[in-house]
Amino acid sequence: QVQLVESGGGLVQAGGSLRLSCAASGRTFSSYAMGWFRQAPGKEREFVARISSSGRNTYYVDSVKGRFTISRDNAKNTVYLQMNSLKPEDTAVYYCAATPRAADHTKPKGYDYWGQGTQVTVSS
Secondary structure, X not given: XXXXXXXXXXXXXXXXXXXXXEEEOOOOHHHOEEEEEEEOXXXXXXXXXXXXXXXXXXXXXXXXXXXXXXXXXOOOOEEEEEEOOOOHHHOEEEEEEEEOOOOOOOOHHHOOEEOOOEEEEXXX
């Protein structure tokens, strides 16, 4: 069992930056692929970024490429999402997710464990 706790959300003006953190429990964090998703009111949960268990491979949705960076520190059992040049359309609840499985890590069903989410609000 893995428990995930996100932090770092908040209110920021357009063009600003935030860094989200996701702390994981358990001894096997380094074997889990990790992902970030977001969900705006009235919309489906959307893939944002994912990172392989080693951290060597990353992938992003087109709308955040060049602005967001996913990274991980396996010694600290933590994955990060650095968000720069934020836009009002980035406003959502952001969730981190984890899985030990080889799966489509751009889909919610590709993950087994989820955090509770952290709100990100970008004002114009």
